[in-house]
């Protein structure tokens with residue numbers, strides 16, 4: 001069983017095998033494997049969107065700075 005990292009707080013998740021759930025001792029997250037994947041997917045998408053937005057902003061800034069000359 002590979003170690004899983006808590007998507008909420010970055011702590012180590014422990015696998016509670018009788019309950020088939022991951023438990024985080026840091027923030028109390030208690031999720032099934034599927035729920036964990038869903039949370040991770042969602043976080044990845046948010047990070048991607050933030051990156052895209054930041055890139056658009058810097059492209060705009062570059063355009064603005066070059067147009068100002």
Ligand SMILES: [Zn+2]
Pocket residue numbers: 006007008009010011024025026027028029
């Ligand atoms: Zn946590």
